[in-house]
Amino acid sequence: MTARGRLLSFVGDVDTTTQQAAEGRLLEVHPSPWVASRPAAGEDLAERFRRELEALGGEWLDTAELGIEAVLAPWLRSLAEGLGRPLRVVVDPQLLTASSPVFDVLKSVAAGVLAVLPAVVPGTCGDGVPGTCATTAELAAADLGISLVDLAIAETGTLVERPRPGRPRALSLLPPHHLAVLPRCRLVAGLEDLFDHIDALEGDSEADDAFGAYFTWISGPSRTADIEKVLTVGVHGPGRLTVLWLDDALPAS
Amino acid sequence: MAETTAPRPRRVALFITCLVDFLFPRVGEATLEVLHHFGVEVDFPEAQTCCGQPAFNAGHRPQARTAALHFLAVFEDAEVVVAPSASCVAMVVEHYAPLFDDHPPTAQRFAALAAKTFELSQFLTEVLGVESIPGRWDGSVAWHHSCHGLRGLGIAEGPQTLLRSIEGLELRPLPGAEVCCGFGGLFSVKFPRLSTDMLQEKIDAFEASGAECLSATDGSCLMHIGGGLERQGSAKTAQHWVEILASAIAQVPPRQDLTRQDRPRLESD
Amino acid sequence: MDINTRDFPARARQALGDGALRRALATSNKSFRHSRDQAVAEIPEWQALRTYGQQAKKRAVDALPTALNAFRDRFTARGGQVHFAEDAADACARVRAILERHGARRIVKSKSMVTEEVRLNQDLENHGYEVIESDLGEYIVQLAEEAPSHILAPAIHKSRQDIAELLHRHLGTAPDADIPTMTRAARVALRQRFLDADVGISGGNFAVAETGTLVIVENEGNARLTTTLPKVHIALVGIEKVLPRRRDLAPLLRLLCRSATGQQLGSYISFIGGPRRSGESDGPEEVHVILLDGGRLDLWHDPKGREALHCIRCGACLNVCPVYERIGGHAYGWVYPGPIGSVITPRFVGLGEAKDLAHASSLCGRCDEVCPVKIPLHKLLLENRAQSVEQGHVDAGAGLVVGGFARLVGSPKLWRWALALARPLYRLLRRTPVTRWGALGAWQAGRTLPSLEGPSFRQRWRRRHARGGGR
Ligand code: SF4
Numbered sequence: 001m002t003a004r005g006r007l008l009s010f011v012g013d014v015d016t017t018t019q020q021a022a023e024g025r026l027l028e029v030h031p032s033p034w035v036a037s038r039p040a041a042g043e044d045l046a047e048r049f050r051r052e053l054e055a056l057g058g059e060w061l062d063t064a065e066l067g068i069e070a071v072l073a074p075w076l077r078s079l080a081e082g083l084g085r086p087l088r089v090v091v092d093p094q095l096l097t098a099s100s101p102v103f104d105v106l107k108s109v110a111a112g113v114l115a116v117l118p119a120v121v122p123g124t125c126g127d128g129v130p131g132t133c134a135t136t137a138e139l140a141a142a143d144l145g146i147s148l149v150d151l152a153i154a155e156t157g158t159l160v161e162r163p164r165p166g167r168p169r170a171l172s173l174l175p176p177h178h179l180a181v182l183p184r185c186r187l188v189a190g191l192e193d194l195f196d197h198i199d200a201l202e203g204d205s206e207a208d209d210a211f212g213a214y215f216t217w218i219s220g221p222s223r224t225a226d227i228e229k230v231l232t233v234g235v236h237g238p239g240r241l242t243v244l245w246l247d248d249a250l251p252a253s
Numbered sequence: 254m255a256e257t258t259a260p261r262p263r264r265v266a267l268f269i270t271c272l273v274d275f276l277f278p279r280v281g282e283a284t285l286e287v288l289h290h291f292g293v294e295v296d297f298p299e300a301q302t303c304c305g306q307p308a309f310n311a312g313h314r315p316q317a318r319t320a321a322l323h324f325l326a327v328f329e330d331a332e333v334v335v336a337p338s339a340s341c342v343a344m345v346v347e348h349y350a351p352l353f354d355d356h357p358p359t360a361q362r363f364a365a366l367a368a369k370t371f372e373l374s375q376f377l378t379e380v381l382g383v384e385s386i387p388g389r390w391d392g393s394v395a396w397h398h399s400c401h402g403l404r405g406l407g408i409a410e411g412p413q414t415l416l417r418s419i420e421g422l423e424l425r426p427l428p429g430a431e432v433c434c435g436f437g438g439l440f441s442v443k444f445p446r447l448s449t450d451m452l453q454e455k456i457d458a459f460e461a462s463g464a465e466c467l468s469a470t471d472g473s474c475l476m477h478i479g480g481g482l483e484r485q486g487s488a489k490t491a492q493h494w495v496e497i498l499a500s501a502i503a504q505v506p507p508r509q510d511l512t513r514q515d516r517p518r519l520e521s522d
Numbered sequence: 523m524d525i526n527t528r529d530f531p532a533r534a535r536q537a538l539g540d541g542a543l544r545r546a547l548a549t550s551n552k553s554f555r556h557s558r559d560q561a562v563a564e565i566p567e568w569q570a571l572r573t574y575g576q577q578a579k580k581r582a583v584d585a586l587p588t589a590l591n592a593f594r595d596r597f598t599a600r601g602g603q604v605h606f607a608e609d610a611a612d613a614c615a616r617v618r619a620i621l622e623r624h625g626a627r628r629i630v631k632s633k634s635m636v637t638e639e640v641r642l643n644q645d646l647e648n649h650g651y652e653v654i655e656s657d658l659g660e661y662i663v664q665l666a667e668e669a670p671s672h673i674l675a676p677a678i679h680k681s682r683q684d685i686a687e688l689l690h691r692h693l694g695t696a697p698d699a700d701i702p703t704m705t706r707a708a709r710v711a712l713r714q715r716f717l718d719a720d721v722g723i724s725g726g727n728f729a730v731a732e733t734g735t736l737v738i739v740e741n742e743g744n745a746r747l748t749t750t751l752p753k754v755h756i757a758l759v760g761i762e763k764v765l766p767r768r769r770d771l772a773p774l775l776r777l778l779c780r781s782a783t784g785q786q787l788g789s790y791i792s793f794i795g796g797p798r799r800s801g802e803s804d805g806p807e808e809v810h811v812i813l814l815d816g817g818r819l820d821l822w823h824d825p826k827g828r829e830a831l832h833c834i835r836c837g838a839c840l841n842v843c844p845v846y847e848r849i850g851g852h853a854y855g856w857v858y859p860g861p862i863g864s865v866i867t868p869r870f871v872g873l874g875e876a877k878d879l880a881h882a883s884s885l886c887g888r889c890d891e892v893c894p895v896k897i898p899l900h901k902l903l904l905e906n907r908a909q910s911v912e913q914g915h916v917d918a919g920a921g922l923v924v925g926g927f928a929r930l931v932g933s934p935k936l937w938r939w940a941l942a943l944a945r946p947l948y949r950l951l952r953r954t955p956v957t958r959w960g961a962l963g964a965w966q967a968g969r970t971l972p973s974l975e976g977p978s979f980r981q982r983w984r985r986r987h988a989r990g991g992g993r
Contacts, residue, residue, distance in 0.1 A: 007606040007761070007815045011590040022588040026581065026766035027732060032773040033570040037786065052786070136751060136804060140717060156786040165801025169750045173743060191772040211733040211768065213600065213799045217791040222743040224705065225783070226659035226675055228546070228682050229553040232705045235658055236712065237743025237790065274979045275941060275948075276972050281979035297983050300934040308924055308931075310885065312907030312916075316928035323932045348904075404887035433844055437884025442961055444531070444845075444882065446538055449968030451844050451884070480969030 038155055038190035045154040045187050046245065052157025053243055056220025057233055064247035072105045072244060077113055079177075083143065086115040090134040092147040093166040095181060101246075102146070102181060134168060145175040145238070149182045150215070151197055155190040159218040159243070172218060178238040180218070183246040264294040265376070266331035268324075268345075270338045271303050272472040280472060283499030284337045284373060290502045291381055301327045306344040311439050314352060321349045325366060333380070334370040337495050339402030339470045342372040347405060372402065373495060374470055378411035385418030388501035395427035395464035397455070397478065399471035403431055412470055412494050419501045425464040429454065436477035452481045459489065468494040524641070526855035527867060527876035534882065537849040543679055547850050550678045554841035557784025558892070565780070575777045576896040578770040579832035582762075586822060589731045589764045590813065596734025600796030602809045606761075610640035613814050617642060617723070617756055618649060620810055624754055626651070626720035630712075632738075632745035633657035634725025635673055635835065636758040636814055638857045639870070642723070653723075654715045656744040658708055665692050671851030673858065674782055674837040679850045712744070722748035722806070726759040727778065727834070729811065731766045735795045736811055739778065739788040746790050755794070755806040761813045762822075762831035774834065777894035781836040817870035826905050830865050832895045839889035839899055845882050854879065861889035865902045873906065877915045880906035941978065948974065 014022070039048050050060045063071045080087045095102040106114065139145065147167065151160040159180050163169055172178045188194050198210050222237030233239045265288065273280045288295050305320025324345065328334045336342050350363040377383040394416060402408040417424045435441065435451025455478055459467050469475055472493060479491035526533070537543055562568050582589055594604040607613035613636075621629070629651055631637065643664075646653050655664040659676035663669060665688055670676030677685065682701060690697040695707045724745055728737040736757055738745045749755045765771070779785045798805030821827045840846045840860030851859035856867045856876070864883060868876040880903050889899040910916075930936045951962075952971045977985075 005608075007608055007813075007819060010819060011587050011594070011606065014587065014591060019588060019591055022585065023592050023731075023766070026585050026588060026592075029769075030574070030577065030581075032574050032578075032769070033567050035565055035567050035571060035773075035776065037565055037776075056789075134803075136717065140713065158787060163799060163802050163805065165799075166803070168804045169798075169802070170747075170804050173746050173750065191776065192769075195769055195772060211730075211735055211793065211795060213795050213797070213802075214805060215793050216746065217787065217793075219785070219787045219789050219791075221789070222741070223789055224658045224742045225553075226657070226662070226677055227680075227685055227701050227704065229550045229675070229678070230682075230701050232701055235705050235709055235742045235744075236656065236747055269979050275944070275974075277975060278977065278979035278982055279975055282982065299980065299983075302931045302934060302937040303927075305931060308927055310904065310907070311920065311924065312880075312904070312909075312911040313924045313928075314908045314911075316924050316931070319928045320931040400884070400886040400888075404891055431888075433884045433886030433888070435844070435884060437886070440881065440884040442965060443878075444534065445961060445964035445968060446535060447845060447848060447882075448884070449964075450538060450848055452968055454844075476972055477969060479972060483970045484966075484968060 032192070035190075038192070043154075043189075045189055046184065046247070049152060049154040049157055049182075049187060049243075050245075052155070053220070053241075054157075056157050057223075057241075058157065058220050059240070059242040061242055061244045062247075063245060068101045068244075068246070069105050069108070072102070073109045076105075076109050079144065080113045086113055087144055088115045088142045089144045089146060090139055090142045090168075090171055090175065092164075092171060092181075094148045094164065095146060102244075134171070136168070136170060136174070139168060139170050139174040142175040144177045144179055145171040145173075146179045146181065147172050149180045149186055149243075151194060152182050152187045153189075153191060153194050153217075154187055156219055160194065160215060161218065162215040163213055169214065169216070172216075173237050176234065176238055177240040177242070178218075179242045179244055181244045181246065263292075263333060263381075264296065265333045265335045266296045266298055266328055268301060268304070268328065268334050268336040268341065268370075269297065270336055270341045270472070272476065273337055276476065277472050277493065280337055280493040280496055283493070283496045284335075286499040287373075287377070287495055287502060288335070290505075291377065291383060293381070296331070298327045298331075304341045304344045306341060307438060309344065309348060309352075317348075318352050321352055321363065324349075325362060328370075329362065329366060332369070333376070334366070335373055335376045336370070337373045337470070337493065338472055339372045339399050339406050339408060340473055342370055342375075343401040343405035345370045372406055372408060372470060374402075374408055374412040374415065375406065377415065383415065386415050386498050386501050388504035389420035389422075390497055390501040391421040392466055393423040393425050393464040394497065395425050395459055395462040395467045396430055397427060397434065397459075397467055397469040397474060398431045399469050399474045400433050402470045408470060416468065416494060416497065419497070422497070422501070423464075425462045427462050427464070427467070428458045430458075434474045434477050436473050438473070441477065449481075452477060456481050456485065456487070460487070465489055466497075467491045468497060470494060525871050525875060527871060527879060528855070530853065530855055530876070530878040530882065533853040533855060534849045537853040542681060542684075543850050544848065546679055546681055547847050550672075550675060551841050551847045554675075554783075554837070558781055558838055558841065559784075561780035561784035561786070565776070571773055571777060572894055572896050574773050575834075575894055576832065578765075578767075578774060579834070579895045580829075582765050582770070583822070583828060583831045585766060586761065586764065589766045590761060592731035592766065593729050593734060593764050593813075596731065597729075597736070597796065597811060598734075600734050602734070602796035602811060605810060605812045607640075607812050607814045607816075609814075609816055613640040613758060613812055613816070614642055614645040616812055617758075618646070620754065620756055620808075621646075621651065621721060624720060624808075626754065628715070628719050629653045629721050629723055630715050630719035630748055630752065631655050631660070632722070632724045632740065632748040633660050633676070634723070634758055635670075635857055636725055636760055636816075637723060638670060639816060640758070640814065642758070654712070654719075656712050656716065656742075656748060657740075658705065658742060658744075661708060661712065662688065665689075669852065669857075671859065672837060672840060673835055679852065716744075716747045716751050719748075719752045721754040721756060722750075722752040723756045723758065724748050726757045726763055726811070728771060728774065729759055729764045729813070730768050730771065731764055732768050733795065735768070735793050736809075737771065738792045738794070739775070739790075740792075741783070741785075741789040743790055746792055749792060749794060750805055753806055754808045754810070756810045756812065757794075758812045758814060761815060761818050762833070764813075778834050778836050781838040781892065781894040821866070821869050827869060827902065829897050830862070830869065830902055832897050833862050833866070834895060835862075836894055838892040838894065842888040842892050844884070844886065844888070854882075861899045861903070862897070865897075865899055865906065868906050868910070873910045873913055874915050877910050880904075880910060938980070941980075945974065945978075
């Protein structure tokens with residue numbers, strides 16, 4: 001046999017029945033060992049998430065006591081003050097619905113604090129999907145990207161984002177600062193629990209199960225240690241990551 | 254010091270190893286003394302040769318198999334095989350059986366042999382259950398883990414516990430005790446400069462430890478480190494741990510339960 | 523990367539004498555080890571987890587044809603494209619075919635050892651493409667026209683001063699810029715390249731067959747950018763990266779991230795299942811996964827070598843290796859350095875081409891101890907040595923010595939004579955002045971041979987017996 005085609009025949013020499021049987025065997029459950037870093041039953045997940053996030057250099061904005069308005073509005077104002085100009089923000093369309101508490105805050109502080117980008121205005125995206133599609137150029141020029149987190153893992157302080165129509169993947173990537181809105185109901189305990197949750201979610205389409213086209217896990221700000229092993233944040237992704245914790249209701253999506 | 258409870262005497266076959274036979278016979282004698290002290294009778298099958306490790310490590314498997322088969326012929330009938338070297342024991346325990354995986358019955362015989370072959374400290378602490386050594390030895394010792402002892406056979410605390418139990422002996426921590434001294438047999442010949450550089454790190458750590466003597470389970474490490482110390486004109490020494498045990502035990506009056514005949518005799522007797 | 527494995531001894535000697543390199547390596551290895559040890563200590567079940575990882579990878583690799591087949595089916599069903607590449611030339615040609623179809627010119631890359639392995643950058647540049655590495659370390663070595671020296675930290679052989687001078691020349695930063703300043707400058711320079719790129723090329727850590735998902739672990743965000751902004755994403759992945767079950771990801775990610783950098787998880791982990799979906803405003807419109815053989819099938823077919831394919835490229839074995847720590851990655855002469863490099867390089871480039879690598883180890887076994895999937899690296903090194911001998915890559919002198927050894931070792935009588943004969947020879951050798959004979963001289967320069975302590979143990983034993991002594 002020539003070199004070319006060897007790999008193909010290595011892979012391809014099985015009929016469907018054999019392949020399915022073999023795959024079935026491969027998917028047999030092999031319980032993985034319990035690992036102490038997984039949160040114990042009864043552990044306060046929010047507290048754990050916060051600890052892990054802060055250990056990674058992320059920031060925690062807790063709205064439990066004061067409410068969203070009282071926490072988010074001054075925070076946005078202080079960012080704008082720090083820049084000495086209005087903040088260029090791109091917002092996840094899920095947060096721009098009439099019932100979203102975040103949207104109310106954005107509207108209330110908008111004047112003088114937020115620069116008007118197409119993205120803060122609800123509209124429709126490319127294929128007529130409701131949402132606000134910032135272009136890549138707009139994202140690259142933004143100061144802050146605000147996204148609604150799909151799931152989060154307390155054990156590792158990790159945010160999980162799945163692709164959504166109308167929400168650019170780069171929303172949590174291109175702006176130097178990422179504000180992730182995390183409602184309590186989306187927080188799971190450990191890595192293994194996350195896989196359970198994903199399996200329970202609906203697929204995006206017929207071809208896709210919940211594992212879907214894409215998702216990304218975000219644990220802390222972008223970092224590198226490529227020069228002399230010295231930790232430096234913000235190399236390609238956001239250098240700042242802030243989590244806005246919503247203790248109660250999930251904003252309607 | 255607590256009296257050591259006398260374990261049931263046993264009979265072991267001593268595998269002396271090339272290095273001890275040729276270069277460090279006193280380590281062999283010390284092994285005899287220590288085993289005798291704990292009531293163990295020692296056979297020395299004179300037909301023994303080399304475990305074959307040099308050939309095996311160089312990749313010459315047929316020749317290593319010759320050595321392994323000879324070893325099997327000599328030691329298969331022994332109740333227990335003991336050697337004062339972790340590296341040679343690791344050869345027997347880890348590598349013999351897989352060398353014959355094309356012939357399962359032979360591999361099985363090697364597996365059985367592996368199950369009854371022990372490095373000396375393993376035999377003392379794990380088989381006999383020895384917890385302390387009587388007598389005394391004045392001085393400070395830094396413990397170097399031989400790679401084959403620590404990672405090959407899992408020997409970590411055993412020999413150190415025994416050393417620590419000796420009156421007058423101070424065990425000092427050696428930074429990087431688990432790091433290789435750079436010998437590696439053929440490695441030190443193929444890459445002498447690399448090996449010397451690793452040796453230097455070991456010697457520097459030893460010098461910094463403040464201990465007078467470096468000790469280990471393996472003659473090969475000790476030859477290497479001792480040779481490095483000598484080349485640099487250091488006053489410090491490297492000594493096999495069983496020699497320290499034997500010197501301590503030599504301070505103890507002869508035991509009543511052994512006849513004079515059973516006592517080991519040294520060249521200097 | 524060109525294959526320079528034949529020069530290993532000379533390159534190693536040179537590296538050993540390079541003070542700056544030695545300092546850089548000592549610091550970085552120590553830091554890597556420290557982070558890893560801390561992260562591992564947090565998990566009391568680490569050994570059980572390693573065993574699970576070992577078994578999971580064994581299940582995956584043993585079932586490679588099935589798993590590859592399943593991955594191709596699932597990933598294709600998601601709208602992705604899967605290619606199988608036999609060797610380096612095949613892989614490069616497949617990449618170029620995709621580039622040509624899209625009329626692409628500008629390519630941005632995130633870190634991938636497989637692309638180093640197939641010399642993709644050289645190939646593309648030879649064909650007039652503009653290729654830019656975006657991982658900070660890779661970017662640095664690309665500017666310096668060097669090769670990566672560590673599978674995780676490509677520029678770890680360079681000091682911050684080296685890098686400051688380099689960036690001063692290329693980006694105009696101050697010649698003594700600090701690390702955050704340099705990092706910012708690289709961010710700005712590379713950001714535009716991402717925005718302009720036609721195609722992004724990445725590697726991949728796992729290819730999950732069950733779900734048709736490519737998993738990429740990283741810290742900087744450059745892999746996310748590479749796989750998000752350009753219209754086309756091409757991933758080059760070794761066939762051994764395919765993983766049958768998605769649930770094995772949880773333990774394997776734990777093992778990988780803690781072993782690699784001491785993190786619980788990398789900052790970003792992307793799970794890619796084909797191109798963007800309708801309604802999405804970004805993400806690639808085409809995603810290709812090129813699965814490379816490049817010698818892996820041969821290794822797979824060798825029952826004594828196959829375990830090497832379990833490697834998840836965490837780099838932990840490099841970081842504990844006393845040889846790697848002294849010579850760095852470049853000395854090894856090819857893409858994969860350290861213990862895992864000495865195991866797989868000879869299998870990929872030829873045992874004869876890289877026969878010294880298997881010997882570049884004192885067999886101390888520290889690598890075995892840290893490997894998160896329990897690859898018995900020192901045994902695989904021994905296997906390489908043995909296969910190398912079987913293929914005849916042996917010095918004539920060594921052959922003679924070993925032949926003689928075999929004669930003696932099986933015959934107690936000959937053995938005794940030989941040992942007796944060896945004594946005067948040994949004494950002579952001991953008295954030979956230092957550095958008289960090549961290798962032996964170098965050996966003796968570092969250490970003396972011990973003097974003989976009187977008669978051998980055998981002789982002593984016999985005398986004792988003759989006198990009716992103990993047994
Ligand atoms: S051999 Fe093991 S330790 Fe080395 S890189 Fe691969 S997985 Fe990591």
